[in-house]
Amino acid sequence: MARILVVEDEPAIAELISINLRHVGHEVTAANDAVQAQAAVDAVLPDLVVLDWMLPGESGLALARRWRRLPRTRGLPVIMLTARAGEADKVSGLDAGADDYLTKPFSTQELMARIRSVLRRRTPESLDESVAVGPLTLDPATRRVTGGEREIKIGPTEFRLLHFLMTHPERVHSRAQLLDRVWGDHVFIEERTVDVHVKRLREALAVADCAQMIETVRGAGYRLVGQAQALSA
Numbered sequence: 620m621a622r623i624l625v626v627e628d629e630p631a632i633a634e635l636i637s638i639n640l641r642h643v644g645h646e647v648t649a650a651n652d653a654v655q656a657q658a659a660v661d662a663v664l665p666d667l668v669v670l671d672w673m674l675p676g677e678s679g680l681a682l683a684r685r686w687r688r689l690p691r692t693r694g695l696p697v698i699m700l701t702a703r704a705g706e707a708d709k710v711s712g713l714d715a716g717a718d719d720y721l722t723k724p725f726s727t728q729e730l731m732a733r734i735r736s737v738l739r740r741r742t743p744e745s746l747d748e749s750v751a752v753g754p755l756t757l758d759p760a761t762r763r764v765t766g767g768e769r770e771i772k773i774g775p776t777e778f779r780l781l782h783f784l785m786t787h788p789e790r791v792h793s794r795a796q797l798l799d800r801v802w803g804d805h806v807f808i809e810e811r812t813v814d815v816h817v818k819r820l821r822e823a824l825a826v827a828d829c830a831q832m833i834e835t836v837r838g839a840g841y842r843l844v845g846q847a848q849a850l851s852a
Contacts (some may be wrong), residue, residue, distance in 0.1 A: 621666035653677035672701030687716035766827025782844035
């Protein structure tokens with residue numbers, strides 16, 4: 620599951636892409652021009668941008684170039700989507716910083732495959748791979764969390780937080796690190812936000828007696844430990 624920004628001025632295409640992304644569990648924000656796209660990126664840094672080249676006003680190409688110049692957005696993955704199919708256009712798009720380039724008309728399945736590929740290159744852990752720590756099992760493909768035999772209902776932010784903690788067990792993560800890795804960017808979010816979502820996550824895990832697996836490390840942050848260690852702590 621990832622946060623994806625779709626920048627496309629043709630409503631039908633934007634809706635088609637958004638529906639397919641939401642169907643597999645991604646969070647989608649849509650923008651129809653460069654101004655809206657920049658505002659969305661300023662608010663919360665997405666995990667990936669699907670960016671149309673031809674936009675009203677500033678072009679997607681210019682937007683990509685600007686993002687690559689700025690430290691905060693330099694590593695932002697971008698898939699360029701455009702009707703410009705010439706080799707010189709493709710080279711220009713890639714030189715501007717696009718991670719991939721797909722021409723219109725395009726196959727939705729191919730776009731989804733390219734999105735998966737770019738996301739996997741950015742994140743070592745497979746986005747679809749199930750992970751287990753102690754009695755907890757989390758399956759990103761189905762968005763299910765279980766504790767032993769009991770299914771745990773969990774919100775989208777708590778799901779991302781738990782996924783990160785479970786893929787990095789036993790390590791202590793500061794609030795700033797969690798904001799950067801789970802929220803995508805911590806410039807516009809207070810560190811107290813982490814405490815609120817950790818509290819909600821513990822409340823959700825309590826139904827399966829797993830709340831104690833998330834430890835507070837005084838003065839350092841949080842970590843997820845195995846059940847036996849948590850009980851003896």
